[in-house]
Amino acid sequence: MKLLPNDQCCGCLACFNACPVSCISVKQTAEGFYVPDIDDSRCKSCGRCTAVCPVIKSRERKRCEDAVPSVFLLCNKDEDVRNNSSSGGAFSLLAEEIINRGGTVWGAALDLDRKTVYHIAVKDIEGLSLLRGSKYVESYIGSIYKDIKNDLETGDHPVLFSGTPCEVEGLLSFLGRPYDDLYTVDFLCHGVPSQKLFSKYINYLEDKYSSRAARFSFRDKTRGWRDFSYRCTFSDGSEYRKSFESDPYGAAFVRNASLRSSCNACAFKRIDRVSDITIADAWGVENYCPEFFDDKGTSCVYVHRDKALKLLCDVSEKSRQKQLENGSLTKAMLHNAPKHPTRDAFYENIDRYDLKALVKRYAAPSLKKRIVYMLRRLHLLDAVKRIIH
Numbered sequence: 001m002k003l004l005p006n007d008q009c010c011g012c013l014a015c016f017n018a019c020p021v022s023c024i025s026v027k028q029t030a031e032g033f034y035v036p037d038i039d040d041s042r043c044k045s046c047g048r049c050t051a052v053c054p055v056i057k058s059r060e061r062k063r064c065e066d067a068v069p070s071v072f073l074l075c076n077k078d079e080d081v082r083n084n085s086s087s088g089g090a091f092s093l094l095a096e097e098i099i100n101r102g103g104t105v106w107g108a109a110l111d112l113d114r115k116t117v118y119h120i121a122v123k124d125i126e127g128l129s130l131l132r133g134s135k136y137v138e139s140y141i142g143s144i145y146k147d148i149k150n151d152l153e154t155g156d157h158p159v160l161f162s163g164t165p166c167e168v169e170g171l172l173s174f175l176g177r178p179y180d181d182l183y184t185v186d187f188l189c190h191g192v193p194s195q196k197l198f199s200k201y202i203n204y205l206e207d208k209y210s211s212r213a214a215r216f217s218f219r220d221k222t223r224g225w226r227d228f229s230y231r232c233t234f235s236d237g238s239e240y241r242k243s244f245e246s247d248p249y250g251a252a253f254v255r256n257a258s259l260r261s262s263c264n265a266c267a268f269k270r271i272d273r274v275s276d277i278t279i280a281d282a283w284g285v286e287n288y289c290p291e292f293f294d295d296k297g298t299s300c301v302y303v304h305r306d307k308a309l310k311l312l313c314d315v316s317e318k319s320r321q322k323q324l325e326n327g328s329l330t331k332a333m334l335h336n337a338p339k340h341p342t343r344d345a346f347y348e349n350i351d352r353y354d355l356k357a358l359v360k361r362y363a364a365p366s367l368k369k370r371i372v373y374m375l376r377r378l379h380l381l382d383a384v385k386r387i388i389h
Contacts, residue, residue: 004055006035007261010268011138011192012170015049017145024049026142031347032196033138033260052176054169058267067272069302070309071324073282073292076299078318086134086219087281088299091185093315094277095128095160098183103158104151107131108139112213115199119144119163131162134218136253138192138260141167145174152179164189165268168275183311186273188280191263191337193253197350201249202232204355211236218250224295225281248359257340257363258347264339271333276308277301280332292322300329 003015011034016024023042026034036049050056076082076089085092095105099122109120109130118140122128141163148171151159161171162185172184202213211234220231220241230247232240244250252258282300286293303309312321340346346362353361 003036003038003049004053006033008055008265009035010055010166010170010262010266011035011141011260012054012166013141014052014054014145014170014174017141017143017174018048018052020044020046020048028194028196031350032194032199034140034195052170052173054166054173055262055267057173058169058270063270064272067304068330069271069273069278069304071329072301072303072312073285073289073320073322073324074299074301074312075292075297075320076318077320079296081132082297083221084129085132085297087225087279087297089297090279090299090301090319091162092128092132093319094183094185094311095122095131095162096125096318097311097315098158098160099123099125099128101158103160103181104155105131105160105162106144106148107162108135110135110216112202112216115202116140116195117198118142119167121147136190136193136218136250137198138195139163139167140195141170145171148182149175152182155181157181158183160185162186164192165273165275165278166262166266168273169268172274180307183277183308184275185277185279186275187278188332188335189263189266189268190253191256191259191266193249193258194260194347197249197252197258197347200350200355204248205232205240206234209234209236209238209240211238221297225297226295245365248356251365252346252359252363255340255363255365256337257343257359259337259340259343261339261343263337264343266336269334269336271330273302273304273333276305277303277312278333280329282329289322289324292320302330302333 006029015036016026021044023039024036027037029035074088074090076093081092082089098105105122106119108117110117117135117137158181160183165186168184168186206213213232214235215233217231220229229241229243230250280300282298285298292298342362
């Protein structure tokens with residue numbers, strides 16, 4: 001069989017999970033992204049791999065832009081959880097509800113010892129801390145779709161799966177039919193850098209501080225939600241903290257220089273999503289709903305299915321919620337990250353330069369962007385825009 005070219009593959013590994021004769025393995029490209037690899041000598045040409053490919057299916061699926069989701073603002077009332085969440089703590093509320101019902105939650109976990117991110121299953125509230133917060137790196141799916149299917153067919157409890165839009169579509173395509181006990185949550189995804197780049201980044205930090213990385217956060221809110229930072233605590237007690245744009249890994253990410261190729265032409269940027277719920281940061285909430293802004297984080301929750309609406313209702317006592325007018329903020333679901341002009345050169349030279357030199361050479365911001373970023377950091381950008389206009 002002929003799979004998608006690597007630059008179009010989203011890395012969800014639905015094909016790897018679906019192959020009935022296990023002739024598909026997983027390898028990493030030179031850039032460090034996961035792709036399927038077929039052993040032609042064992043392939044039976046059954047077509048199952050291409051049949052479950054979510055990129056192919058999404059391209060073929062007719063868009064229904066009239067399917068506008070219900071939109072809610074949400075803040076978790078548990079301040080500790082909200083402080084340790086990327087935005088308002090919506091995922092934690094949904095996940096806790098599933099676990100309290102005796103269910104299982106699947107999501108991306110960071111393993112600093114292995115310098116990697118991969119999906120795991122959690123069945124207790126304490127374990128949710130591993131899944132909480134953004135991970136700006138590709139997560140390894142492995143064979144978990146088969147584990148989830150087995151759980152759904154042999155158990156009598158709910159299952160929640162959280163992942164990128166392509167991972168959610170990959171799971172649902174692999175399953176092949178709806179399950180009443182399955183809840184899927186995706187998010188407004190900017191794209192994913194490779195595991196290889198992330199490992200290079202952690203090595204860079206550990207060399208810089210001569211100590212092992214013990215804890216890491218992509219969205220530390222010590223200085224506030226709007227002014228979040230990358231934060232790494234080392235085993236010797238020292239600490240690294242940089243704003244998103246000042247950190248080399250974050251700078252490459254936000255400028256689209258480190259994203260997977262398929263992310264620049266994402267097949268899953270659409271309003272009519274197959275997920276039950278889409279979660280995002282409610283950026284700009286201070287302008288249209290200031291009572292939900294305290295700079296500690298506010299979630300925007302898009303609800304696509306009736307059963308998800310009921311789930312959100314079931315956690316209403318543990319959260320502050322407000323429904324917005326249907327259609328509000330949905331344009332953000334369509335935004336695609338344009339390809340950085342030196343993106344390919346960035347990864348072609350990933351082994352040639354150290355991280356800082358790599359980013360400086362292939363992902364440096366323009367003077368205009370540096371000025372805009374400085375004004376945003378000082379909360380002066382809106383004032384300057386008013387003066388200009």
